[in-house]
Amino acid sequence: MTEGEFCPQPLAPGELLTDIEPTASAHTDRTSPLHDIHVAGGASFTDFAGWQMPVSYGSDLAEHHAVRTAAGIFDISHMAEILVTGADAAAFLDYALAGRLSAIGDFQAKYSLLLDETGGIIDDLVVYRLGDEKFFVVANAGNRAPVVAALHARAEGFDNLEVVDQSDDIALIAVQGPVSRSILEATSAITGTTVPLDELKYYWSTDAFFDGTPLLIGRTGYTGEDGFELYITVDRAAELWQALVEAGVDKGLIPAGLASRDTLRLEAGMPLYGHELGRGTFPVQAGLGRVVNLKKENDFVGRTAIEAGPVDGARVLVGLTTEGRRAGRADYSVFANDTEVGIITSGALSPTLGYPVAMAYVDPGVIEAGDPLFIDVRGTRIPATVVSLPFYKRKAN
Amino acid sequence: MADVTTLQYTAEHEWVLVDGDIATVGITAYAADKLGDVVFVELPKSGSALAEGAIVGEIESTKSVGELFAPVDGEVVESNDAVVSDPSLVNSDPFGEGWLIKVKFTALPTLLSHAEYTALVGE
Numbered sequence: 217m218t219e220g221e222f223c224p225q226p227l228a229p230g231e232l233l234t235d236i237e238p239t240a241s242a243h244t245d246r247t248s249p250l251h252d253i254h255v256a257g258g259a260s261f262t263d264f265a266g267w268q269m270p271v272s273y274g275s276d277l278a279e280h281h282a283v284r285t286a287a288g289i290f291d292i293s294h295m296a297e298i299l300v301t302g303a304d305a306a307a308f309l310d311y312a313l314a315g316r317l318s319a320i321g322d323f324q325a326k327y328s329l330l331l332d333e334t335g336g337i338i339d340d341l342v343v344y345r346l347g348d349e350k351f352f353v354v355a356n357a358g359n360r361a362p363v364v365a366a367l368h369a370r371a372e373g374f375d376n377l378e379v380v381d382q383s384d385d386i387a388l389i390a391v392q393g394p395v396s397r398s399i400l401e402a403t404s405a406i407t408g409t410t411v412p413l414d415e416l417k418y419y420w421s422t423d424a425f426f427d428g429t430p431l432l433i434g435r436t437g438y439t440g441e442d443g444f445e446l447y448i449t450v451d452r453a454a455e456l457w458q459a460l461v462e463a464g465v466d467k468g469l470i471p472a473g474l475a476s477r478d479t480l481r482l483e484a485g486m487p488l489y490g491h492e493l494g495r496g497t498f499p500v501q502a503g504l505g506r507v508v509n510l511k512k513e514n515d516f517v518g519r520t521a522i523e524a525g526p527v528d529g530a531r532v533l534v535g536l537t538t539e540g541r542r543a544g545r546a547d548y549s550v551f552a553n554d555t556e557v558g559i560i561t562s563g564a565l566s567p568t569l570g571y572p573v574a575m576a577y578v579d580p581g582v583i584e585a586g587d588p589l590f591i592d593v594r595g596t597r598i599p600a601t602v603v604s605l606p607f608y609k610r611k612a613n
Numbered sequence: 614m615a616d617v618t619t620l621q622y623t624a625e626h627e628w629v630l631v632d633g634d635i636a637t638v639g640i641t642a643y644a645a646d647k648l649g650d651v652v653f654v655e656l657p658k659s660g661s662a663l664a665e666g667a668i669v670g671e672i673e674s675t676k677s678v679g680e681l682f683a684p685v686d687g688e689v690v691e692s693n694d695a696v697v698s699d700p701s702l703v704n705s706d707p708f709g710e711g712w713l714i715k716v717k718f719t720a721l722p723t724l725l726s727h728a729e730y731t732a733l734v735g736e
Contacts, residue, residue, distance in 0.1 A: 260646060275704070276675055277650040475649050475676050541653040545678065564675050565652045594671070594678075 248293040249387050249450040250457050257471055265358035267294040270473040279472035280479050280567040283439050286468025287393030289460055290477055292445075293453065296360035296383040298353040298367060303376035305349050311516050312370040313343070314499065314508040320345050323411070325419045325434055329499055329507050330355075330363055331518030335526075336495035337502075339363050340487065342436060344421050352432070352447075354388075356489050370517060387453030391460055391469070392443030392480075394610075399464035400444055406431065406459075418442075426456050438477060440484025441610055479564050482573065485535065485606030491546060491561040492533055492575055498526040501577065502533050503605065531558060531577035535607055536591065536600040541565055543572035544591040544600070550576050551597065552587040560591065566607060573607045574600075615708045622730035625682045628708060629724055636685050636721070639712040640672060640703065643734045649674040651703040656681070656692040656714055663687055665722055670713065672703060687718035 246267045248254070254261070259270035270291060272279060282288045300309060306318035315328040324345055330338040339359040344352040355363040364381045371379050391399055397413050400406060405427040409416075413433070416422055421434040429452045437443035448456050461469065478488070487493050492502055499508050499522070508522055538544065543565045550558035558578030566573045574591070582589065583602055590597040620628045626644035630637040645651065653673040663669055663683035670681035692714045696702045702711040725733065 272649055275650055277652075280675075479675050542655075542673065543653075565673075567675060 246294075248291050249453040250291045250293065250389075253454055253457055254291065254471075259471070259473060262474060264474060265294060265356075265360075267357060269294055270471070272473040272475045273471045276473065276475035276479070277567050279470060279476035282468060282470045283393045283441055283472060283476065283480055284568055285394070287391055287396045287399055287443075287464055287470075288439075288472030288476065289457065289464065289469055290390040290392065290472050291388075291457070292390055292477075293387040293450070294357035295388050296355040296357060296363060296381070297386045297388070297447065298355065298364060299378075299380045299382050300351040300353060300367070301349055301378045301380075302374075303349055304374040305351050305377060307514070308371060308374045308377050309343065309351055309353075310512060310514050311374075312367055313341070314516065314518065314522075315343075316509045316512050317343055317345070317351065322347055323421045323423075325421055325436055327419075327507060329504065330366055331499070331508075331516075331522070332366075332495060333518060333521060334495075335498050335518045335521030335524075337489070337493045337497050337499065338366055338495065340489055340493055340504075342434075344432070344434060346421075346423075346432070359489060366517075385449055386447055387450045387456075389446045389448070389453065389457055389460065390437055390439075390443060391446070391464070392437045392439040392472075393441050393469075395464075395467045395469070396441075396443045399460060399467055399469055400433070402463040402467075403459050404463075405455075406433075409433065413444075426452060426459070431456070438484075438486055439480040440486070440606060440608055441480075478562075479567055482562050482564055482575070483566050483568055483606065483608035485575070485608075487533075487575075488562060498522070498530065501526055501530055529580060532580050532583070533561070533575055533605075534558075534578055534583060535603045535605040536560070536563075536574045536576050536589070537603050537607070538572045538574070538591060538598050538600050540598065541572065542593050542596070542598065544574040544576070544593055544598070548574075548594075549592045550578055550600065551590045551592060552582045552585075557582045557587075557589070568608050575605070578602075617708055618727045620708070620727060621724035622727065622733075623682070623684050623724060624733060625684075626734075627682065627684050629684050630712075631721065634717055635690065636687070636716045636718050637712050638681075638684055638714050638716060639707055640679070640681075641730070641734075642707045644679065645704050645707040645711070648672060648679055648703075649676050651700040654697050654700045654703065654713070656697060657689050659689050659691060661689045663689060663716060665720070672700075672713075681713060683716070684724065685716055685718040685722065686720045687716040689714050690717050691715040 262271040309317035432447040544563040563574030
């Protein structure tokens with residue numbers, strides 16, 4: 217047996233992060249501050265952006281279902297965090313990023329994009345505003361260096377500004393699932409939330425303490441469920457993880473790895489950098505046109521290219537479903553009649569829905585024409601249906 | 614579950630149990646663990662002729678696809694219907710109920726011993 221595609225999340229299009237080669241577990245890579253806990257918990261590891269991160273703790277399907285029905289706890293400490301402070305911080309981010317970050321309120325969060333001059337996507341980000349002059353930018357681990365470099369380069373000309381890469385000092389734990397709020401509330405060492413968690417809205421955040429150590433809690437996530445992301449200094453991360461697990465074990469909380477994180481975000485129609493997003497992708501092609509604020513009065517990097525738009529007929533991201541159990545995977549072709557009209561960027565047998573789902577870039581003309589589409593699954597043509605994203609949407613609370 | 618120390622192995626992470634001229638074939642626990650939860654298995658039908666090294670089936674998990682290589686020349690005498698209807702057997706009992714095919718072989722290549730396979734995967 218050998219591997220066709222063995223990795224939950226590549227660094228770049230088509231670039232496999234792991235293979236079945238046995239040396240993958242060599243301890244030459246960076247490890248999370250929670251690594252010993254994961255080893256003790258029986259995790260399998262995958263190399264992700266130079267980090268050894270848990271891919272699963274035994275059953276990725278069980279972890280997926282736990283997040284949909286109860287809760288899962290993820291270590292995503294490999295993510296990059298950049299603190300942006302100063303009187304010019306808001307104006308700087310309005311220039312450096314695609315959105316209007318100056319418009320969000322204190323402790324509000326916003327999904328945004330870092331574009332290059334050609335309108336391509338350097339990274340997708342979540343930005344938390346922590347005060348009038350203080351923002352916290354969270355980037356993908358694999359894009360830490362280009363994001364930090366771009367932010368520093370774009371800081372030129374802003375005098376009252378400091379951009380500090382805090383990634384090495386901050387750990388990130390996500391608790392995701394319908395019972396996640398009750399788990400945080402039952403964690404007695406979490407105190408002093410400025411906003412009670414039951415009043416904290418989606419994409420807002422609050423300061424708190426964990427046993428005296430400052431903690432940032434965002435009601436954010438990457439699973440399509442209600443959930444929270446908790447930022448803390450690396451020295452307290454293991455204690456925070458243990459406290460959350462203790463509070464959650466009776467509520468169905470289990471540790472979950474990157475494999476389930478990938479199927480969860482896929483069902484939720486959330487793009488993954490390197491799959492749905494990249495330097496060669498305009499936001500509008502990925503369905504992220506709304507993330508780029510062209511009503512901003514100020515210039516921002518990529519604006520000219522975005523206003524010109526992609527060429528006519530540029531492929532657009534769609535959802536595809538198929539029957540049976542064989543899933544279309546990244547890089548598989550999509551056909552209409554005998555013409556290749558698209559390419560899959562992510563796909564899996566959806567654990568929640570029970571049928572295969574995929575995201576694909578396809579020629580817009582074939583969608584408008586309603587032509588029957590097929591996915592080429594290793595030589596077999598399987599009929600595919602275009603559906604609107606997301607594939608899965610949680611019921612309102 | 615078979616005694617793993619008496620099985621033979623391939624570098625493609627398959628195990629082979631030889632009994633007379635019949636070889637039972639499955640994938641190793643190491644491979645099953647690396648694949649993750651198996652959700653789909655496609656196997657060659659009884660009577661299929663196999664050539665060593667040819668791709669004869671697929672083992673698909675939520676996150677990846679593994680190919681089943683024929684470890685021997687021969688003819689399939691039985692494929693495991695139970696694992697087709699319940700692919701999770703590959704994870705729960707890879708050396709036992711999760712076996713994949715039985716092959717009446719005509720030639721048996723040099724395979725890896727348990728010690729050699731263990732050294733290969735570094736576990």
